[in-house]
Amino acid sequence: MRSATSRIVFIGRNLPGKLITEGFESCVVK
């Protein structure tokens, strides 16, 4: 079984944390 953990980091100013977090979660295969 592959060890596959997706990781992504955003760096910036005034980042919309909720928008990014929820958007990323919506891309996860259910």
Added chain:
Amino acid sequence: MILINKTDLVSSEQLSEVEARIRGINPYAKLHRTERAQIPLDAVLGRNAFDLDRILDLEPDFLGADNHDHHHDHDHDHGHHHGDEDNHAHAHGGLKHYHDEEMQSIALRTEKPLDPDKFFPWVQDLVQKEGPNILRCKGILAFKDDEERFVFQGVHMIPDGDHQRPWKT
């Protein structure tokens, strides 16, 4: 420790400006100016640069409740804030201090595969709308039915990425 690279591509005034902004975020870190990332390894390795007392002096809440994991498997870390202060720069001894920095990082992680048909439209839309605020984004992603790591990176409104190598088993 902070490396300011590609210093040969900017003027000394621009370089000083960048250093001042970095100093506004972290006044203690050792700064190195580099060109083509050239620096002796003994200048960056084994320096014992992590000093908890110094961090607590800078960020009294460093070990507090604000540094936590939430949202299932995802980490969400906030960076340095000066949100309550005016957006301006002023000089102390010739060194400008900036209080308009709202630098943040948001790190996300999931053990579940991602759907590329959802991820790419989402990230495209995100960087189109928030691109000016997103200085960098980088990631290593696992898509469904894809045995290779996908390395993603973006600068402002330009996302990019490519397959790299298979995931380790």
